Amino acid sequence: MQMIGIGKGNPKIGIVGCLHGNEKIGAEIIAAVKDIKLMPGSLVLIIANEEAMKEEKRFIDIDLNRCFPGDVNGNHEEKLAAAISKELEKCDYVIDIHSTTADTESFIVATKKEALVLAQAVPINKIVFIEPVIANGKSLIDNVQCGISIEFGNQEKAGAAKEIIITCLQRISKARKHSDAKKAVYSVYGAIKKGNADPALVNFQQTALDGETFYPVLFGEKEYREILCLKAKKSPIQP
Numbered sequence: 001m002q003m004i005g006i007g008k009g010n011p012k013i014g015i016v017g018c019l020h021g022n023e024k025i026g027a028e029i030i031a032a033v034k035d036i037k038l039m040p041g042s043l044v045l046i047i048a049n050e051e052a053m054k055e056e057k058r059f060i061d062i063d064l065n066r067c068f069p070g071d072v073n074g075n076h077e078e079k080l081a082a083a084i085s086k087e088l089e090k091c092d093y094v095i096d097i098h099s100t101t102a103d104t105e106s107f108i109v110a111t112k113k114e115a116l117v118l119a120q121a122v123p124i125n126k127i128v129f130i131e132p133v134i135a136n137g138k139s140l141i142d143n144v145q146c147g148i149s150i151e152f153g154n155q156e157k158a159g160a161a162k163e164i165i166i167t168c169l170q171r172i173s174k175a176r177k178h179s180d181a182k183k184a185v186y187s188v189y190g191a192i193k194k195g196n197a198d199p200a201l202v203n204f205q206q207t208a209l210d211g212e213t214f215y216p217v218l219f220g221e222k223e224y225r226e227i228l229c230l231k232a233k234k235s236p237i238q239p
């Protein structure tokens with residue numbers, strides 16, 4: 001794990017990249033934001049799973065984003081989760097950066113209603129709301145005060161992704177105004193298992209299948225071995 005602390009004062013914003021070692025975009029974004037100065041505010045930048053990055057793997061022992069708050073006596077990822085939790089303890093906001101192999105536009109992931117305020121600061125229009133039960137409450141953002149994940153789609157260029165994070169930081173530290181654009185919230189309520197003759201779906205496009213209407217999320221994600229996609233409803237939750 002690599003941790004860089006920048007500046008003093010509040011708000012204290014944590015940015016975590018590479019919880020999954022094969023998602024290098026987090027490290028690229030952290031390299032780009034480490035020179036920005038927030039007025040006011042401070043940053044805690046964390047490149048999480050360096051060992052998995054070296055081996056170009058998602059993880060060494062278990063999925064790091066499924067073992068928070070961690071265990072100092074546990075396996076590689078459980079120890080890492082404990083160390084990361086400690087560094088993020090005092091952060092007012094946490095942004096956790098991921099990328100997906102799915103053919104999808106980028107989206108924000110929130111697991112608690114409180115985090116929707118933070119999601120408003122991110123210049124991405126779609127929020128996927130996943131109840132903490134889906135990751136058994138063990139994802140990083142389930143275990144911080146106010147956190148979101150950003151899932152960059154396979155079409156997002158690294159340069160654009162950096163700009164998104166920088167804009168978000170400036171908005172949080174109030175150097176830039178929030179946009180008033182309403183975001184669409186997609187609430188995940190289940191998943192479709194892979195079968196023998198799976199249909200081709202389009203992420204975020206309303207779909208009717210076997211008498212059920214839903215919005216597919218993360219269709220085409222290679223890390224999903226058994227799941228075809230998540231099912232979401234357009235949700236009434238408004239920040």
Ligand SMILES: [Zn+2]
Nearest residue numbers: 020023098099
């Ligand atoms: Zn990830």
